Amino acid sequence: MASSPVYVIGHVNPDTDSIAAAVGYAWLIREKDGIEAIAGRAGAINSQTAWVLKHLALETPVLINDASPRFSSVVRRLDSSTPDEPLRTAWALANRTGGVAPVLNDDGTPYGLITGRSLFNYLGKLVGSSLKNQDIAINKILELPCREAADTNVSKYAVNAKIRDVLNRILREEGDEVWVVDENGRYVGICRQKDLLNPPRLKIVLVDHNEPSQSVASLEEAELLEILDHHRLGNPSTHYPIKMTVDIVGSTSTLISERIEESGLSQLPAIAGIMLAGLLSDTLILTSPTTTTRDHEAAQRLARWAFTAGSPLEKESIRSYGEKILSSSAGLGNRSSEEIVSGDLKIYNAGNFDFAIAQVEVSDLNEVTKQLDPLNNALDNLRKTKNLDFAMLMVTDVVRGSSRILFANVPAVLDDLPYLPLPDSTRLAEGVV
Numbered sequence: 250m251a252s253s254p255v256y257v258i259g260h261v262n263p264d265t266d267s268i269a270a271a272v273g274y275a276w277l278i279r280e281k282d283g284i285e286a287i288a289g290r291a292g293a294i295n296s297q298t299a300w301v302l303k304h305l306a307l308e309t310p311v312l313i314n315d316a317s318p319r320f321s322s323v324v325r326r327l328d329s330s331t332p333d334e335p336l337r338t339a340w341a342l343a344n345r346t347g348g349v350a351p352v353l354n355d356d357g358t359p360y361g362l363i364t365g366r367s368l369f370n371y372l373g374k375l376v377g378s379s380l381k382n383q384d385i386a387i388n389k390i391l392e393l394p395c396r397e398a399a400d401t402n403v404s405k406y407a408v409n410a411k412i413r414d415v416l417n418r419i420l421r422e423e424g425d426e427v428w429v430v431d432e433n434g435r436y437v438g439i440c441r442q443k444d445l446l447n448p449p450r451l452k453i454v455l456v457d458h459n460e461p462s463q464s465v466a467s468l469e470e471a472e473l474l475e476i477l478d479h480h481r482l483g484n485p486s487t488h489y490p491i492k493m494t495v496d497i498v499g500s501t502s503t504l505i506s507e508r509i510e511e512s513g514l515s516q517l518p519a520i521a522g523i524m525l526a527g528l529l530s531d532t533l534i535l536t537s538p539t540t541t542t543r544d545h546e547a548a549q550r551l552a553r554w555a556f557t558a559g560s561p562l563e564k565e566s567i568r569s570y571g572e573k574i575l576s577s578s579a580g581l582g583n584r585s586s587e588e589i590v591s592g593d594l595k596i597y598n599a600g601n602f603d604f605a606i607a608q609v610e611v612s613d614l615n616e617v618t619k620q621l622d623p624l625n626n627a628l629d630n631l632r633k634t635k636n637l638d639f640a641m642l643m644v645t646d647v648v649r650g651s652s653r654i655l656f657a658n659v660p661a662v663l664d665d666l667p668y669l670p671l672p673d674s675t676r677l678a679e680g681v682v
């Protein structure tokens with residue numbers, strides 16, 4: 250079996266830096282190490298990232314929201330025969346596949362599986378106890394159609410199904426093989442019981458986060474190779490040593506652009522373009538308090554790679570590109586309150602409280618006033634369903650650099666927050682993004 254690919258994946262509720270870092274780092278691994286690396290995403294992309302991907306004509310990374318091994322990691326794509334072909338075809342096939350011949354209908358769906366057991370059962374029926382039938386010559390049997398000797402009761406599993414979910418059921422089945430089919434029920438391959446017992450783990454590199462709670466589900470079932478991030482440490486735990494870089498810069502894209510430079514490589518314009526978008530989005534065009542000199546240098550470097558002749562960003566400056574990116578984030582208008590409070594959501598535990606902080610970016614803080622009641626309701630529902638002590642929604646004006654904060658069930662200790670209480674019981678946090 251060919252070595253399995255490495256997936257580079259950012260956090261759930263991905264923002265632009267999270268997607269950009271996955272795309273950029275997967276490229277670097279492929280380019281520098283010659284390893285198959287694929288950019289993944291742990292959830293739906295937001296409207297800002299969608300705009301950037303489209304503008305740069307980049308493909309959306311593959312959705313991976315659960316790292317539990319799937320049938321796709323163990324499927325054997327064996328050659329097949331058809332129900333009407335003579336059994337000798339299946340016989341020849343089984344000699345090459347190690348004893349199995351998949352028989353497929355014309356539309357590509359499984360008809361039945363010819364195995365040693367199915368053949369033996371069939372011969373038993375054919376010969377029976379009658380002495381005269383024992384004279385049938387083997388070459389006559391091999392002329393019979395495949396359909397006769399195929400076991401048509403073999404179960405089918407979707408190529409994307411999680412092995413863990415159905416393993417016990419499969420182990421109780423009679424045969425050693427099961428079908429693996431695509432979403433239309435068409436043959437993908439077969440899979441043997443013994444391959445399911447210890448499936449290869451998904452190889453994963455985490456970017457732009459390090460807390461398992463912000464990661465793809467079933468991370469513990471994956472083989473974690475590396476973490477590359479710029480956030481606070483959130484207790485990642487592994488059974489073996491891994492490469493880990495958590496540095497104080499404004500974006501993960503900054504770190505990756507430095508790695509690319511260290512390798513003596515230059516980035517493709519479109520990928521440099523999305524990394525620059527990740528950097529400018531996380532640092533609000535290099536103005537956020539998290540911005541460092543290294544981010545400024547990275548922006549220059551990425552701009553040099555991205556703003557080349559013929560690229561979609563040919564005529565941009567860092568400033569003009571940054572403004573387009575920030576204004577491409579959707580306001581509150583065309584999304585439901587439920588979507589808004591769960592879109593960019595992080596769950597924390599600190600000081601004996603379980604709480605959530607959600608954030609949404611707008612270009613005008615007055616948008617909040619119009620939707621205050623539904624947003625408060627959605628925030629409180631979110632708090633209840635997630636079983637939290639309290640929840641906050643930061644509505645951030647990315648142009649003027651201020652936020653309005655909505656609270657659900659906020660504890661008294663937070664009354665001392667230095668943010669101006671407004672009559673509608675939200676608070677204004679000037680300069681907080």
Ligand SMILES: [Mn+2]
Pocket residue numbers: 266267457479499500501531
């Ligand atoms: Mn980031």
